[in-house]
Amino acid sequence: MTTRTPATRVSFAGVLAAEWTKLVGLRSTLWVALGTALAAASLAYGLSLFAGRGDGPTGVSLVVAGSVLAQTGALALGALVGAGEHSSGAATATFTAVPRRLPVLAAQAVVTGAGAGVTAAAALAASALATTDARTRAGLVLELADPETARMLAGFVLHLVGVALLGLGLGALLRRPGAVIVAGVILLVVVDQLLATNPGQVTDTLRAALPGAGARLLLDDAALAALDAASRGPRLGAWGGGLVLAGWAVGALAAGAGRLCRGDVTR
């Protein structure tokens, strides 16, 4: 040993810095973020080609239209952080450095949320760019000062952050990225579509309780009103849907934390 390192200790700030170092030190993070932004923009562009011919979308609804695809990217981001740790074997190094374990999951939640937020902002910017032509052609303006527009843009970001945190929680629980993607898509899309085939009070109530309700955050007021009018379940509105998604994310993180705390870190 050449030098004696000065005595330092584990701190949450340190664990946070470590998780950030790990996140940005992987190429897959960058590819997922880029892919998410591109997918969102492509879908928004595709849908914008039909703008102005039907029953008139708003400018902002075109910009957020890519969220259906973008949510898969957010899910993958959370899965890579939460499950990649275990599936790659890196958990051994991570949890010998931080044997109390929970600070790692908390730090992962912060960096995953931040990563998803930045990715969502990039996806919005790309989508805005991709739909410029269509919006000009149809005379649709993007009025940022308008409360509905602001809510939908913020909703797009919050929705992706929520889905990424759901992915992280499922990742800590299931420990396999593939399993997280499958479980996430089933929860977010498949079950909802199955229930939609048989509308009724029970199925509509169940649909409102699924994490996909978070997508209400980015629906415009007219679409929300139509959705609520057609539903025989609870009327959630935009923020109610966001709360349902938040509940799922918190629940998944709590379940992941439970397994992390009680169980073994295995190879």
Added chain:
Amino acid sequence: MIEVEALVKRYGSTTAVDGLTFTARPGTVTGFLGPDGAGKSTTMRMIVGLERPTAGTATVDGRRYAELDAPLHSVGVMLDARSVHPGRTAFRHLLAQARTHGIPRSRVDEVIAMTGLEPVAHRRAGTYSLGMGQRLGIAGALLGDPGTLILDEPVNGLDPDGVLWVRRLVRDLAAEGRTVLLSSHLMHELALCADRVVIIGRGRLLADAPVHEIVERSGGTLEEAYLQLTAGAVQYRGRATTSPTTTTAGDAR
């Protein structure tokens, strides 16, 4: 100092570690031996809090690992060479570990230099050979300049130069008063660098004594002593291919 007392680990009906007690003392290299599946890695993983003991305790310097304020300064661990994300570079991997404790970046560069990883430090770990992976594991163990080192098969896959380097390294670390617990299947290697050996089989202690004592008792080499002691505890045994006339000749067309 590592103290393991009446340690038990069960997975369902399987008992991996069965009432194990031993101590690894400062200033000595303690060799940790046993057949495949004897419970060596499980014991090491319990000492550093990765797996929860079913019963018994494992402490480092008198405290449970999870209660340490700065685990990396107390214990350096190398459990298996593949405890790094294949997409991350050695530098990033070590830097992330260092940051949890606020260990400066200069120390990361230092352990990279000590383990000879400089030429590949900024390459992704997935591209490393087994030997380079081992060096990265050892670099991680040295990062916090710890008083205790736990190394699981550290010379696996190293070139002869690397083996010699590890032998000197563990001797130097013990000479500085550190505790070294080292598992290996290479008896001649352990005979050269261990002061004491703890031999286990089927999760139970078979021997815990200075190397010279064990060797004298059996009247041969450490390898012969080991084979005698573990003869009844081997769980996985290969067979010699008895018949030289295999079916391949008949199958050939």
